[in-house]
Amino acid sequence: MPRSDRLFDLIQLLRDGRLHRAEDLGRALGVSVRTIWRDMGVLAASGLAVEGERGVGYVLRQPITLPPMMLQASEMLALRAGLRLVAEGGGELAGAARSLAGKLAGLTPGPREEGEDIFATRPEAGAARGPQLPLIRKAIRLREVLTVALLEEGRLTERDIRPLALLLEGSWVLAAWVEGQGFAALGLDLVLEVVPRGETFPRETGRRLADWRKWREEAAALPPRT
Known part of the structure; x- marks a missing residue:
């Protein structure tokens, strides 16, 4: 089985949010425990919220999937504007906004002209808000x-x-x-x-x-x- 297919099947097994032992996952997929360890490292490095360790088990925290949907042009503009503002703000959510934009970029059309990139932000605006937003979010x-x-x-x-x-x-x-x-x-x-x-x-x-x-x-x- 190709690794990409195995990783997909592994995610499906973990989607129930329960703790799974590497031995059980390996048995279900027909691979060794060592292979499961390596695959878990790949999933974690890709940003998936996988938690666990060898000898204990693995769990996928709060997996989120979106159903197929169609966006109107105005909705796409609103999405881009929102991601840009969050990315400008700095802090923990800025990285998440950039990650989300990267995932959406491969699935949705977007401007390709210079200066129209989703994160073509004004440096001075981002600098002004950067130190404040993380503090305010934490305080909330x-x-x-x-x-x-x-x-x-x-x-x-x-x-x-x-x-x-x-x-x-x-x-x-x-x-x-x-x-x-x-x-x-x-x-x-x-x-x-x-x-x-x-x-x-x-x-x-x-x-x-x-x-x-x-x-x-x-x-x-x-x-x-x-």
Whole structure:
């Protein structure tokens, strides 16, 4: 059996998310345990979320497959724009965005003209957001209070915030609860510095992301100021 076919069959066996011993995998595929060890190394090197070790077993964590689909031209543009923004941001998700773009590049048509590549980004934009996005993502995940330096109407101010979510609305927007002020939608182009406070915040009714979304909808429904 060609190695490519064997690797495909190996992935199918691992898709159930259970722990599989190398001996059992080898028996199912008709190969030696040593061959399974080598194949697992190949799968792990390719980026597949395979965990385990010799003598214990192997498991495929959170395998994700997408069914065949057709994308409209506008949907493809949105996908490219989203991947570009994430790649510009730096941190752990930037590498994932580039990896995903590489997988999609072999399956979907895309611009080939110079300057139209999916990652033809503006260096200064990526540099500005690079140090901030990983810190903000981590703070959202851990529910950690941040002190942010903001440029508001030409003035530099500092605010203690509870970061709730990062949203793409043409550019990055940070959904946040600002201590002593209330909800805010902070454009990251106005955020000059982010400093973790080393303290966490609880989930409180009235200060959650769902409450922020309700606040945003109500604010959008208000008549413009004159």
